[in-house]
Amino acid sequence: MRIVCPFCGERELGEFTYLGDAKPVRPAADAGEEAVYDYVYLRDNVAGVMSENWYHGGGCRAWLKVTRNTLTHEISAVEPAAGAGAAKVGA
Amino acid sequence: MAGAQTNRLGNGGLIDRSEPLNFRFDGKTFSGFQGDTLASALIANGVKLVGRSFKYHRPRGILTAGSEEPNALVELRTGARREPNTKATTAELYEGLEAASQNRWPSLRFDVMSVNQLFAPIFVAGFYYKTFMWPAKFWEAIYEPAIRRAAGLGRAAGVADPDHYDKAWAHCDVLIAGSGPAGLAAALAAGRSGARVILCEEDFAFGGRLLSDGGTIDGLPAAEWLSRTLAELAAMPDVRIMTRTTLFGVYDGGTYGALERVNDHLPSPPEHQVRQRMWRIVAKRCVVAAGALERPIVFAGNDTPGVTMASAMRTYVGRYAAAPAKRIALFTNNEDGWRTVETALGAGLQIAAVIDARPDVSPAHRSLASKGGFPVLHGSVTGVDGGKDGVKKIAVSLTGGARAEVEADGLAVSGGWNPAVGLTSYHRGRPKWRDDIAAFVPDGAPPGMVAAGAANGDFGLGICLAQGFAAGAAAAHHAGHNGKAGTAPVADDEAFSLTPLWHVTGKGKAFVDYQHDVTASDIELAQREGFESVEHLKRYTTLGMATDQGKTSNVAGLAIMAAVTGKSIPETGTTIYRPPYVPVAIGAFAGHHRDETFHATRLTPSHHWAAEQGAVFVDTGLWKRAQWYPRAGEKDWLESVTREVKAVRSGVGFCDVSTLGKIDVLGPDAGAFLDRVYINTFSNLAVGKARYGLMLREDGIVYDDGTTSRLAEDHYFLTTTTAKAGLVMQHLEFCRQVLFPELDVQLTSVSDQWAQFSIAGPKTRDLLKEIVDPTEDLSNEGFPFMGAREVALRGGIKARLFRISFSGEMAFEISVPARYGEAMARNLMLAGKPFGVTPYGTEALGVMRIEKGHIAGPELSGTTTAADLGLGKMMSTKKDFIGRVMAGREALAAPDRQVVVGIKPTDRARRLRSGAHIIPKGQTPGPGNDQGYVTSVCFSPTSDQWIGLALVERGRERIGEIVHAHDPIRGEDYDVELCNPVFYDPDGGRQRG
Numbered sequence A: 001m002r003i004v005c006p007f008c009g010e011r012e013l014g015e016f017t018y019l020g021d022a023k024p025v026r027p028a029a030d031a032g033e034e035a036v037y038d039y040v041y042l043r044d045n046v047a048g049v050m051s052e053n054w055y056h057g058g059g060c061r062a063w064l065k066v067t068r069n070t071l072t073h074e075i076s077a078v079e080p081a082a083g084a085g086a087a088k089v090g091a
Numbered sequence B: 001m002a003g004a005q006t007n008r009l010g011n012g013g014l015i016d017r018s019e020p021l022n023f024r025f026d027g028k029t030f031s032g033f034q035g036d037t038l039a040s041a042l043i044a045n046g047v048k049l050v051g052r053s054f055k056y057h058r059p060r061g062i063l064t065a066g067s068e069e070p071n072a073l074v075e076l077r078t079g080a081r082r083e084p085n086t087k088a089t090t091a092e093l094y095e096g097l098e099a100a101s102q103n104r105w106p107s108l109r110f111d112v113m114s115v116n117q118l119f120a121p122i123f124v125a126g127f128y129y130k131t132f133m134w135p136a137k138f139w140e141a142i143y144e145p146a147i148r149r150a151a152g153l154g155r156a157a158g159v160a161d162p163d164h165y166d167k168a169w170a171h172c173d174v175l176i177a178g179s180g181p182a183g184l185a186a187a188l189a190a191g192r193s194g195a196r197v198i199l200c201e202e203d204f205a206f207g208g209r210l211l212s213d214g215g216t217i218d219g220l221p222a223a224e225w226l227s228r229t230l231a232e233l234a235a236m237p238d239v240r241i242m243t244r245t246t247l248f249g250v251y252d253g254g255t256y257g258a259l260e261r262v263n264d265h266l267p268s269p270p271e272h273q274v275r276q277r278m279w280r281i282v283a284k285r286c287v288v289a290a291g292a293l294e295r296p297i298v299f300a301g302n303d304t305p306g307v308t309m310a311s312a313m314r315t316y317v318g319r320y321a322a323a324p325a326k327r328i329a330l331f332t333n334n335e336d337g338w339r340t341v342e343t344a345l346g347a348g349l350q351i352a353a354v355i356d357a358r359p360d361v362s363p364a365h366r367s368l369a370s371k372g373g374f375p376v377l378h379g380s381v382t383g384v385d386g387g388k389d390g391v392k393k394i395a396v397s398l399t400g401g402a403r404a405e406v407e408a409d410g411l412a413v414s415g416g417w418n419p420a421v422g423l424t425s426y427h428r429g430r431p432k433w434r435d436d437i438a439a440f441v442p443d444g445a446p447p448g449m450v451a452a453g454a455a456n457g458d459f460g461l462g463i464c465l466a467q468g469f470a471a472g473a474a475a476a477h478h479a480g481h482n483g484k485a486g487t488a489p490v491a492d493d494e495a496f497s498l499t500p501l502w503h504v505t506g507k508g509k510a511f512v513d514y515q516h517d518v519t520a521s522d523i524e525l526a527q528r529e530g531f532e533s534v535e536h537l538k539r540y541t542t543l544g545m546a547t548d549q550g551k552t553s554n555v556a557g558l559a560i561m562a563a564v565t566g567k568s569i570p571e572t573g574t575t576i577y578r579p580p581y582v583p584v585a586i587g588a589f590a591g592h593h594r595d596e597t598f599h600a601t602r603l604t605p606s607h608h609w610a611a612e613q614g615a616v617f618v619d620t621g622l623w624k625r626a627q628w629y630p631r632a633g634e635k636d637w638l639e640s641v642t643r644e645v646k647a648v649r650s651g652v653g654f655c656d657v658s659t660l661g662k663i664d665v666l667g668p669d670a671g672a673f674l675d676r677v678y679i680n681t682f683s684n685l686a687v688g689k690a691r692y693g694l695m696l697r698e699d700g701i702v703y704d705d706g707t708t709s710r711l712a713e714d715h716y717f718l719t720t721t722t723a724k725a726g727l728v729m730q731h732l733e734f735c736r737q738v739l740f741p742e743l744d745v746q747l748t749s750v751s752d753q754w755a756q757f758s759i760a761g762p763k764t765r766d767l768l769k770e771i772v773d774p775t776e777d778l779s780n781e782g783f784p785f786m787g788a789r790e791v792a793l794r795g796g797i798k799a800r801l802f803r804i805s806f807s808g809e810m811a812f813e814i815s816v817p818a819r820y821g822e823a824m825a826r827n828l829m830l831a832g833k834p835f836g837v838t839p840y841g842t843e844a845l846g847v848m849r850i851e852k853g854h855i856a857g858p859e860l861s862g863t864t865t866a867a868d869l870g871l872g873k874m875m876s877t878k879k880d881f882i883g884r885v886m887a888g889r890e891a892l893a894a895p896d897r898q899v900v901v902g903i904k905p906t907d908r909a910r911r912l913r914s915g916a917h918i919i920p921k922g923q924t925p926g927p928g929n930d931q932g933y934v935t936s937v938c939f940s941p942t943s944d945q946w947i948g949l950a951l952v953e954r955g956r957e958r959i960g961e962i963v964h965a966h967d968p969i970r971g972e973d974y975d976v977e978l979c980n981p982v983f984y985d986p987d988g989g990r991q992r993g
């Protein structure tokens, strides 16, 4: 598999580490145990297109949001995480 | 004296008769020529019997002339290089080659196991499942060893492979598999268009079927066209054509696997050269011109040595000038088989008869028959009379019911051609059925890939060239290259007509899968027993599961299953195709990653100095760390470690701790960031101070710990454990980039930038004063416990100094740029000489941390909470942090959790061992009363006895209680007392002093 890192270009799978579903959002501090439980443990078992967190540890150390089809491994989009790169969000 | 090559033809062939080669097969010496394979050389020497079959030990000969060969498997080479299951059909001959047949005992010609044939009923399909069901323990003790003896596929060398293997990457626009007419035409078109091209050919010569079948291309004899084409391709700087290279797999994103047999054709690789190279090729487009495989027809005795595929017969006669037989019969159901007759007659061989299953034969072939003086029999072969010495007589059932017999010493068989659909189907593609050729052809392919020529089911020479050329030009165009491709090579198409015929019923075993000895009746039995689905059929009969992956057998197996179930072949379907296309040695996958180069090795900055000191090193992850420094006269490691500990506790010692992960956390929100990733607070840490921090995973379990210092308002220096250095960096980047992007903070890994030493012991300050610039205040007031700041060293370089202690002694850690690490070690030795400075290793480090009750890897086990480790009070209640909510779950906060506690044996002389289970005293050990286990132990020089840390249920409430340590692995049982985990200086006065 090849991933096109927005910072490094097209690179080989071995440079990246997979984390998992990028959809769950970390709940606010006061969201309660139920919400955090869902965030930590509950995942959809997607057969098709999903958004995933990948880490370019063998390259620029950016976290990437990769849109991948779990059935075909086709990657349709790669975006940097909100805080990836040198600049602060909104700066 | 080498054999006489009795079956070598007087002229012709692509062998080099000026280069004779001697070789040995089963101890007997033969000779062949440069350009031979082992198979062609054996054939030239009249050898028909080359192996015994897997299950029934039937005599077997050479069936094919390529990598699809199921029968002619040998052990090639001897000693450490002995390789079983090597196909004689692809093994190139070299001077001194040694090969031995497999699956025979005591000899190939007389094999006692061939009595298995008499017990064939017990070896039927599913026999593993049926016969050896009960009792279970018999499987290991009796059945498996017996089966292994009886049914082997050669013996591995049993010793380490002496050769090297390489792994390499390649990138191109157009990758082409195969150098037959279609592949070469594709390469021409793509290369002329300006594309970067890689062409992989499995054979040691380019040309594919052109080498065996010839033909006329662009008005030239095939050989001449071939050499012109190869010259043109060789002259293109961006075209790389590779022989001995099999494209074996297709992976995601246009990545392909190819195995290059760099030096398999030599007795051993030349010095400093690899034997094989694994290529990972990234290609924008791929043209599969891998050709097609001729398929056998299943009939009784079809495995008799001397029964050969018709196209292989042509290859041996035409390419290798070796005659598999002198008087040949052909059994065909298609037009193409007849080409073997033409080749054989052209070489002066005799044709005994042609048995053609089709209702009609072309007028041209009729006149060929009358000219050649052989009969054309319309019908099918029903049996073969012969054995280990080859074919003698062939029984034929004629259309209409009459019977005939043909005397021949060889039988060429053609059941039609199966396009090589492996590569196009590796992404779970299912090929589709084409009626006109009665074969599966590619139905789509992985992205960027297209099949051309015979691999696409189009067999004529003309269409192969045209399709290959068009595919090559299109691939180049898609990859962005639009140069002039010129005109496609032109040739006529041969006629192709076929009447499907898969299985001729008759008396005797009719083999479908030669390598696994699966017969037509096995398939019928599988159907009767309900294993109709092709995936079940495959596993129940093991059809297609041998090293050849059923290249010659799968389609015939499906066809027979289709016939007995009354379904069509496409309805019956195919099994899933999976790489690799040919067996690939694990050594090639490993490449240089074996033995001491299995993984990268990281050396600490002071490594070479430590080696000079005679340090014993221990592998910790990728690192080599000094474990202890033995001195002359010390009888074991314990004596050395005990000396090191005592030296630190009474004087001063130092230890390289550079392996800790080190991260600079910078930015205005650095403190806020650390507050979210640590359970305790760092935003209120004063500049110039250090603090111990603990991180949780989001599920509330402890992740890592370490000391973090604030060097400036917006600059923290964070350390991690050695084991988690990379993972914590990844975790923190996740927190920064994904969870908290609003924070203005940056992280930089500086683990390799700083050499860090722990200097510990009551004389630490004395030593440091010799190192640090005299203007730096190291007094307790000027540099208090948990102080951290940059200092100047004598000579001017800057260092970071941290007053932190893992040993419990008065201690500092000093960081210098890594390039000064070795000098620092030497300097500490020099400056510390008056104070008796002692270097200590990780073992003494561990002893002192256990004496001090500090947690480390064994306690940070991925199951413990902060409270389990006695650090629950560190959890801030005033802020959110990773793991906060989940750490509050009932079970993680339960009062009966196993928590860290100290242990010491009631018998002072006893040695403790980690892993022992803690059981209440007086109870019989069992899962019901297992209350925890011993995590860390050491001999404590300070306590003069073994001590340890353990995780014990309600341990902190049970200090003073005597419990039982049960160690079933080592067969030890003894009593220990639960105690305060801080064995040494519980008030901490020494580290503050």
Ligand SMILES: [Zn+2]
Residues within 6 Å of the ligand: A005, A006, A007, A008, A009, A056, A059, A060, A061, A062
């Ligand atoms: Zn990158």
